Amino acid sequence: MKRLGLLFLAAVVVIGAGVAIFLFKPASLPDVSEAAAKLPTGQALIDRGEYLTRAADCVACHTTAGGKPYAGGLAFKLPFGIIYSPNITADKETGIGNWTDAEFVRALHQGIDKAGQNLYPAFSYAAYAQMTTEDALAIKAYLFSLPPISAEAPKNELGFPFNQRYVMRFWNLLFVPGPLQPDPKQSEEWNRGAYLVEAMAHCGECHTPRNLMFAVNNGKKFAGAELQGWKAYNISSDKQTGIGSWTDQQLFDYLSKGHAEGRGSATGSMGEAVDFSLRHLTPEDVKAIVTYVKSVPPQTSADKAIVEAEPATLTASTAYAPAANAATQDSLGLKIFQGACASCHGWNGEGLQTPYASLKGSRTVNDPDGTNLIQVILKGAHMTTQQGRQSMPGFANAYSDVEIAALSNYVLGHFGGKQSAITPDNVANARKQ
Numbered sequence: 001m002k003r004l005g006l007l008f009l010a011a012v013v014v015i016g017a018g019v020a021i022f023l024f025k026p027a028s029l030p031d032v033s034e035a036a037a038k039l040p041t042g043q044a045l046i047d048r049g050e051y052l053t054r055a056a057d058c059v060a061c062h063t064t065a066g067g068k069p070y071a072g073g074l075a076f077k078l079p080f081g082i083i084y085s086p087n088i089t090a091d092k093e094t095g096i097g098n099w100t101d102a103e104f105v106r107a108l109h110q111g112i113d114k115a116g117q118n119l120y121p122a123f124s125y126a127a128y129a130q131m132t133t134e135d136a137l138a139i140k141a142y143l144f145s146l147p148p149i150s151a152e153a154p155k156n157e158l159g160f161p162f163n164q165r166y167v168m169r170f171w172n173l174l175f176v177p178g179p180l181q182p183d184p185k186q187s188e189e190w191n192r193g194a195y196l197v198e199a200m201a202h203c204g205e206c207h208t209p210r211n212l213m214f215a216v217n218n219g220k221k222f223a224g225a226e227l228q229g230w231k232a233y234n235i236s237s238d239k240q241t242g243i244g245s246w247t248d249q250q251l252f253d254y255l256s257k258g259h260a261e262g263r264g265s266a267t268g269s270m271g272e273a274v275d276f277s278l279r280h281l282t283p284e285d286v287k288a289i290v291t292y293v294k295s296v297p298p299q300t301s302a303d304k305a306i307v308e309a310e311p312a313t314l315t316a317s318t319a320y321a322p323a324a325n326a327a328t329q330d331s332l333g334l335k336i337f338q339g340a341c342a343s344c345h346g347w348n349g350e351g352l353q354t355p356y357a358s359l360k361g362s363r364t365v366n367d368p369d370g371t372n373l374i375q376v377i378l379k380g381a382h383m384t385t386q387q388g389r390q391s392m393p394g395f396a397n398a399y400s401d402v403e404i405a406a407l408s409n410y411v412l413g414h415f416g417g418k419q420s421a422i423t424p425d426n427v428a429n430a431r432k433q
Helices: 002-024 033-037 043-053 103-110 134-143 164-174 190-198 248-257 270-278 283-293 323-329 331-339 372-379 401-416 424-431
Strands: 075-078 081-084 223-225 230-232 381-385 388-392
Touching: 033 134, 043 134, 075 283, 075 401, 081 230, 081 283, 103 190, 190 283, 230 270, 248 270, 248 283, 270 372, 331 401, 372 424, 401 424
Parallel strands: none
Antiparallel strands: 075 081, 223 230, 381 388
16 A cells, blocks of 8 residues: 555656646747748838738737827726737837747747746637648738837726636647648638638637637637627528528628628628728639638527618618607607717718718627627727728717617617617727727
């Protein structure tokens, strides 16, 4: 028995030592010389890096509202605390100006910073791990071509045990994949789309639910999720709750222009993705994304944002006049819509002056929960388009919670044919996001 006890103790010591070495040994740097040798030089490299930086939508997460691009400081409010995005300009004191190529690639592929500390998966390195080393180096070259900006990001606000970065090494073992491998059974276009969606645009980071360990649950790939107070809707090929009934042209237009006929316009984080990233891609790349996304197996989600294309209230309305029974609907919401919204959106859902004001077919006005609708009314929407800057003002300071709740219920009833019960408390909670 004594011998067995000693053997057990020795095993515990060995295992414990192995775990300690795994947790605390310095993370090795990748050899990037071969990849670097394949890259162009000079302006050609910077141009490639600029395109890929847009495809990866780096600016959206590393820029605060009204702040300088890539200077960091954007807050991510997560269930376990607040994480702030870092400065990724070439500033040597507060940014990444002292980072080597290998350190930059390690950060994108392994989630480990220059000092060897693990980063948190609010940074989408689990997606960027699938990016080629050549593309990662091109992104770095572009970022280093920009003027450095001195901006210290706020300290993360995380409690124990989430503030223990070494724990992320276990997370990485479980959830960080290797480079994305082309599927020889699929077309070149499909494989290009897969690379853009999975490794670059990281669509699943927003549109896929997360598991208890905050990793994307690929068993429910693209089934939709909610984060930062917005819904990222189901974009699987399910015909009722996803994008399975969208035509290729509708999806192409939505991604490249932020608006599709009969589907409404992109707002919130999706509007940002179009504005900062997707509209800058080549038509061939956007078409490749469409091909890949529409091939993703359907996922039926519990989302109630099911579009009713022709609700009776719309078919009985004209562009300039509501349905005859409008007075029987929410009187306060009707009054506010008539005074503040009708001159742009119209009454029949098709919008006035610009198609970006159309509401017909939009999931935002077909979701009885009103999650995105409340946010849009509070914060407004802004997008750069081929027709110039399209803007809707925010009404957070113009109307009370009671008034915005009434307006939301009216819009959902009139444009989506949905029975909703949005309360002032729902609006008050949305204001905090």
